[in-house]
Amino acid sequence: MKAPVALSIVVVLLVAWAYNRLVRLRSRTSAAWSQVDVQLRRRHDLIPNLLTSVQAYMAHERTLLKQIAETRAQAAALQGDIGARARLESNLEALLVMLTATSQAVPQVGADVHARMLQEELSSSERRIAFARQHYNDCVMDYNSAIASFPTNIIAGLCAFRPAILFRNEEFGAEDTIHRTTVACN
């Protein structure tokens, strides 16, 4: 009489623990994704200052500076379409790399402390985006492993926890939503 009751209590507790774990991993993944977003927007905010500071020294690179300003405005304006955002962000990165390379050839840029600090900020923002993506990938890996492992995959199937998608290469991903996880278990 006592054993089935105890057993069912244990099973209920295990199911609750597994469900909570999945929910926790999924929220971590969402938080990591929004952190990537935050860092991308931070880079957008840095660029106008950088452009004004190097304009004095790099008058001959006017086309490059104009391209950067335009791409940045477009990327900042886009909200929804992940694919287009991905393309714009990659372009922006490539342009910034070109700007860094050409500015290092100009001796005055190296002497200006303000410009150096902005360069440091820019390289730091690149690293932040890279680390935020790395963290997102790690969270996605944990979450996907939890969904696929044996006891928790039953609960994941019942409550429709869908796997999240990793970052591959530099682009965000070809599908329309990078991060499809919905819960239909109410």
Next chain:
Amino acid sequence: MTAGSVDQNANAVAVAGASANGVRRIRVPPRSSFYAEQSRRRRATWRLSFVCVVITALLGLVLSTILSPLLLAIAVGTLKAAGHLGCPPSLCAAATQEVDRWVHQQIGIFLSVLDNWPRAATRSQKLVLVGDFAAGCTLLLPGIAAMMLAWAALRAVQVKAGMLDLIATLGARPIRPNDTQEHRLANIVEEISLAAGIPTPRLMLIDTSVANAVAVGRSYDTAVVIVTRGLLEGLDRDQTEAVVAHVVASIVNGDLIVMQSLVALFQSFGLFHTFLDLPLRLAAWSALGRFCRAFTDPSLSPLSRLLALQGIEDSLEIDEAFTPMMILLLPLNLVMMFQKFVLFLWTTFIVGWPLALLWRARRYLADASAVALTRNPEALASALRQLAPSADIPAGGERRAYLFLCGPNRAGGRSGNLHDISAMHVSPLALHPPLDSRLRRLVALGSSAAYLPAAWLRPWPQVAKSMNARNVLKLIAALPLILLVIAILLLGLLAAMGLLGAIIFLTQLTTMLSFMLGFALLALVLRL
């Protein structure tokens, strides 16, 4: 000597330069991933914590032999006093009688076990007696319960302090926003906290040329990373990033909580010795008062909390100064001294080693987690290689030397406190892993073998030389030496067992003495 090409699949690296003995082959550890390394160290932590807890539980049993009778005596004393003062006398008398009956029942069980043991013939009868003995040991339960509560209270005080007192002791200051290097360091800390997925810890600097780093704080949101200027100026960006990753990883893995939980075990012994020392030493009263304030006052500074805990740890010291009360209460004093001595022996010789192993495993875990955060094992290897030979602890941090990235490069402890965890600098009780082991683990995680100095790599065993006459003569000449070495090893083993035997004998003696004393006191209170 330059490092040769690394053969990734084989375990041997041929050294390009030839030494006097010919070509030396060097062994590089097999490649592994940081996930595997992290799991391995976490499992080691669980095993070693279990060992430490078991040993401390045994120590706690010894202490509870005096604690339980004392607690029961206090309970009975308060009941009797309450009966005189105001409570209905019949209730208090009934409660006293109940306690009396229970104590006599348990003692009766012990005595009957002692009587029946010689008469028990079969194994099952002996097992029944052992079961009865264990049932009788519920007499020790009040003491054990009290000590677990004390452990929880001490751990709470420590966790609230979060070792943040180190900021005041080290003299750390916030960063200067105009300094480019410090600004770069702030960026590095933010990048690593993004990789770890935690809120950015506060950053503070110490103005000293000694290169080291530490992280303190009780959780992610109160964490503080402290770096010295010497480290900032000595390392480049990648190396600083790796060092910051190591330090942040130790916060994320909860190394501080592990250490605080274990230290709280010893401090709970200290707390009870503080109680027991109350009639003997005046300092015990002030220590107890400070601890009560630390536990109840939420706005107390971390430094005051640390002083309160230090006062409690001091109770574990055997005081040289004799107060008059010690002469008056000589039996109590003797038993207390015995217990302190036994505790000292156990913690130094028996607990010290698993504790050191545990902390070293956490250091390796922090190294592997740093690689997981930065994905750059070579940066950490080069940073350690550069820092460790001349590493030292900044002034003010000696009590917490185990928290820092690199340990000091000299042998011997610094503070005189016998129970001070940081005083165990001598290996195998060393709390920092040796540099070559850390570098070997990092090479296994993917760093280049160039970071292992050729002098530190273990050579392959030499190919056996042919047994010609000269070699046989050499072997015969070496035989007495070999026998001597074996004899010394055997003597050492016997001495070690002798020491263990001495410890066990002293434990039994002090258990018996404290049992007798405690029950004498209990009987006195019951008969009053």
